[in-house]
Amino acid sequence: MYEPGWTSLLPPLLAIGLALTTRQVFLALFGGIWLGSVLLAGGDILAGLAAAIESLVAVLGNAGDARVIMFTLVIGGLIATVEASGGVSGFIAWLERRRWVNDGRRAQWLPFFTGILIFIESNITILVAGSVARPLVDRYRVAREKLAYIVDSTSAPICILIPLNAWGAFNLSLLDNVGVEQPLQVFLSSIPLNLYAILAVILTALVIAFGWDIGPMKAAQRRTGSGRLHWKEPSEETETMDSPRLGAQPGRAVNMVLPMLVMVLFMPLGLWITGEGELARGSGSTSVLWAVLAALATSWALLLSQRAMGIDRLMQLFLKGAAALLPMALILLFALALGGVARELGTGQYVADLVPRDITPSLMLPAVFFCSAFIAFSVGSSWGTFAIMIPIAIPAAAALGLPPAPFLAAVLSGGVFGDHASPISDTTVISSMATGTDHIEHVRTQLPYALLAGAAAALGFAVMGATL
Numbered sequence: 001m002y003e004p005g006w007t008s009l010l011p012p013l014l015a016i017g018l019a020l021t022t023r024q025v026f027l028a029l030f031g032g033i034w035l036g037s038v039l040l041a042g043g044d045i046l047a048g049l050a051a052a053i054e055s056l057v058a059v060l061g062n063a064g065d066a067r068v069i070m071f072t073l074v075i076g077g078l079i080a081t082v083e084a085s086g087g088v089s090g091f092i093a094w095l096e097r098r099r100w101v102n103d104g105r106r107a108q109w110l111p112f113f114t115g116i117l118i119f120i121e122s123n124i125t126i127l128v129a130g131s132v133a134r135p136l137v138d139r140y141r142v143a144r145e146k147l148a149y150i151v152d153s154t155s156a157p158i159c160i161l162i163p164l165n166a167w168g169a170f171n172l173s174l175l176d177n178v179g180v181e182q183p184l185q186v187f188l189s190s191i192p193l194n195l196y197a198i199l200a201v202i203l204t205a206l207v208i209a210f211g212w213d214i215g216p217m218k219a220a221q222r223r224t225g226s227g228r229l230h231w232k233e234p235s236e237e238t239e240t241m242d243s244p245r246l247g248a249q250p251g252r253a254v255n256m257v258l259p260m261l262v263m264v265l266f267m268p269l270g271l272w273i274t275g276e277g278e279l280a281r282g283s284g285s286t287s288v289l290w291a292v293l294a295a296l297a298t299s300w301a302l303l304l305s306q307r308a309m310g311i312d313r314l315m316q317l318f319l320k321g322a323a324a325l326l327p328m329a330l331i332l333l334f335a336l337a338l339g340g341v342a343r344e345l346g347t348g349q350y351v352a353d354l355v356p357r358d359i360t361p362s363l364m365l366p367a368v369f370f371c372s373a374f375i376a377f378s379v380g381s382s383w384g385t386f387a388i389m390i391p392i393a394i395p396a397a398a399a400l401g402l403p404p405a406p407f408l409a410a411v412l413s414g415g416v417f418g419d420h421a422s423p424i425s426d427t428t429v430i431s432s433m434a435t436g437t438d439h440i441e442h443v444r445t446q447l448p449y450a451l452l453a454g455a456a457a458a459l460g461f462a463v464m465g466a467t468l
Helices: 006-022 025-040 045-061 063-084 087-097 104-117 122-139 144-153 166-177 183-193 195-210 216-225 254-274 284-305 311-324 326-345 347-353 361-379 382-399 404-421 426-435 439-466
Strands: none
Touching: 006 025, 006 326, 006 347, 006 361, 025 045, 025 326, 045 063, 045 326, 063 122, 063 254, 063 284, 063 311, 063 326, 063 426, 087 254, 104 122, 104 144, 104 195, 122 144, 122 254, 122 426, 144 195, 144 216, 144 426, 144 439, 166 183, 166 382, 166 404, 183 404, 195 404, 195 439, 216 439, 254 284, 284 311, 311 326, 326 347, 326 361, 326 426, 347 361, 361 382, 361 404, 361 439, 382 404, 404 426, 404 439, 426 439
């Protein structure tokens, strides 16, 4: 029987290190899964290999994980259909006729405000903002890595500040389970103290307003300014800046706006249905899958009614779009499997247990923040981090006679920070997918901004702790 210890940190650290150094994401993730499985098998390499393969199979055996992977493939089909229908080009033409988006800076403000307005679910936020803005940033030669950073920074950081969505429902249930008498009041009190989420959004706005390109982002922007979308040479998989979108219908904004509107509105409806009338009890994975399927059905119905395409053409587009996102679906599969192995190893609980219970509040709040951040970075899941850390941090605050809101804010901030910086996070993967950005390039270009906001948040929690 494996006992959680320092070795439980090795699999996620190996995966993250290999991903950043070799840029071979599949190899890196499987290396982490294999090492974790070897540890669980008592050091038996062959038994660990067999267990690693089975851990991938187990992901598909989990209904929630399978829905997320299906969602990735379906959204690929939806994006391909909407683009070929002329919906994106029609929407862009509509914006330009009204002079709403006529330069690169406004092309960046569009996904920023889209992310703020669509706060129902982080993946929906990313996909809507990414698919709407991608052609615009291409036209005005803004790096796709910048777009990926913007949509990633206005998804989870915005969703965690809003109690009226799946994120809020999840955390309210965790607070209720640890005996908090007024969970909604505590959550509301923690919102202005959620330093990382607030700073991440503010920093994103400053980056857009002043054109701050730091480190790898500066190189990506120079490349894009020269007319190259990606670092790879143009090929069938890598379009150039001026590549036409083949087979597109004449532009009609409704062909994009209506399916996206259906997708956004169907999310709370799905939560209400699956929760039997209670949004807080609804299934997020089911609702997201239903929402994107409803959007795809709407797009098909529009095109059939317009006699723009037949069933055969629609199926070809769906399969082509799903195939284009198959690599992202596989990354998601491997990342989910690695998260499962990390849970079996007890990685998160081991890290949480390292935090001393008798340190002063001025040190305890930053410790809770860093601990939550490291767990989320290692396992690629902010929600998993919340489930581990809230039952630890909130009772600790009560035992010290301290208000729970700052400790909740430190947990939520740390979880979002670690998730934002992690290459194995689902939101990071989906941000790359929605913006057509190389995944590792998105991680490399986003990391300096995430670290800057994270350092400021840690300092803020130290000051906050000293005032308790």
